[in-house]
Amino acid sequence: MRFMTMNKLAILILLFLGISNLKAQTNALSNSPYSLFGVGIPNTFSTGKTNALGGAGIALKSDNSLNSLNPASLGAMPVKHFYFDIGYKAQLFSLSEGAGSSNQSNSTFSNVALAFPVTQQSAVSLVLAPYSNVGYDITGIEQSIEGSTSFYTSDVTGNGSLNELDLNYGYSFFNKLRLGITGTYLFGKTEQTEYNTILDYFLDIQRENRYTGFRVGAGFQYDITDKISIGSNVKIPTSLEATQNSIVSQDYDDDITEETSVKNFELPLEMGFGTEFKFGESYAVYADYTRKLWSKTEQESSFNDYKDQDSFKTGLTFIPKPGGIYYWQNVEFRVGANYDTGYLNIAGNDVSSYSVNVGLGLPVSRSGSKLNLMYSYGKNGETSNGLIQENIHSLSINFSLDGIWFMKPKYN
Structure with missing residues (x-):
């Protein structure tokens, strides 16, 4: 039996690593001009059902599916189970600037994750997902030629992604209190290509930035009653080491290749608090608040300022008749909404966002x-x-597998 158990575990890990390798090599474009700044647009997609709850779920237990928003949730994972979650997302962007507009789209894997129990009170999980995405295409930028009244034009494109691989551990105390820790490895690259036309002369500059870093986080959940739970999580600040490879291509000369170190990118302190309220057997309401202290990173940019970011998220779930004999009695209906003040201030203007969700x-x-x-x-x-x-119109599909293992076969 132990041999079969280890085989199942090995197969799951190999499957996870295989998909992870594919995922890590995929550039998940954001199609957003705001991804020009920093390391791109932060990823807002997660595992399981939290996407349809406006991203809320800090107090949600991993008792029937994997919740990657809080490592403490793993303390509620039932024994003899394992979770496997894989997600896919598609987005349609409609961009408006003054009287002009354009439509763009993208699609990619959003996450791959697995979790399994270690003891009756604890479990671990591995989660791979984008931390941020880059994708923009800006054309017709006019710049003056130094010492002249003439201008030259530039087109700039960018793509890439920064990925995060989380190792989470959660432990349950007295069936009410759950604590968890997270270790995160961040890695990825972004590419920017600048095409310049100066009179009849062409100059192309390609820059590839690679980022690596580690981060630590923690969380807790506490069941005040059978119907009310609270939770919190925190991620400590960290610095992403950056290196840059650049290639300068000219019409009448050889390419110039150079590798240089560039200024590290700072990730801020993140703190979140969430609640869960259950009403009877059919309803549950979730509400989260998250704050990211971007201003404390004191990063300098000639185009934007980083400001503290506040996010408000809420969601509702409804199951007509849990455990009912008919299929639709067990379908979970979900709605959610969120508002984000944003972390960018461009020319004195904050870039905020909101969304409404159904699932x-x-x-x-x-x-x-x-x-x-x-x-x-x-x-x-x-x-x-x-x-x-x-x-932005978004569609996500997550297949959340809940399997049973560590059980002796009934017949040999």
Whole structure:
């Protein structure tokens, strides 16, 4: 039996690593001009059902599916189970600037994760997901030629992603208090290519920035009653080491290649607090608040300022009749919303965002596996003050597998 158990564990880890390798090599474009700043647009997608709850779930236990928002949730994972979660997202961006507008789209894997118990009170999980995405295309930038009244034009494109691999551990005390810790390895690259036309002369500059770093976090959850729970999480500040490879291509000369060290990118202290309220057997309400202290990183940029970021998230779930004999009685209906003050201030204007979400949790097996579907509509930025407004339609699909193992076969 132990040999079969280890085989199952080895197969799951190999599957995870195989998908992780594929995922790490994928550039998840954001199609957002705001991804020009820093290391790109932060990822807002997560595992399981939290996408449809407006991103809320700090107090949500991992008692029937994996919740990657708080490592403490793993303390509620049932023994003899394992979780596997893989997600896919697609987005349509409608960009508006003054009287002009354009439409762009992208799609990519959003996460891959697995979790399994260690003891009756604890469990571990591995989660791979983008931390941020880069994707922009800016054309027709006019710049003056130094010492002349003439101008030259530039086109700039960028793509890439920064990924995070989380190792989480959660432990339960007295069946009410759960504590957890997280170790995160961040890695990835962003690429920017600048095409310059100076009179009849062409000059192309390609820059590739690579980032690596480690981060530590922690969390707790506490059940005040059977119907009310609270939770909190924290991620400490860290510095991402950056190196840059650049290639300068010219019409009448050889390419110039150079590797240089660039200024590290600072990630801020993050703190979150969440609540869960259950009403009867059918309803549950979640509410989260998160603050990220970007201003404390004191990063300098000639284009923008970093400011402290506040996020407010809430969600509602409804199951018509849990354990009912009919399929639709066990379908979970979800709605959610969030508002984010943003972390960028451009020319004195904050770039805030909001979104509304709806979703379904469709059972696919008696063990608890579900197909999680989510649609959201959101807005980022505004057209006033020279900014760009993004209207974003998003669709996510997460297959959340809940399997049972460590059990002796009934018949040999």
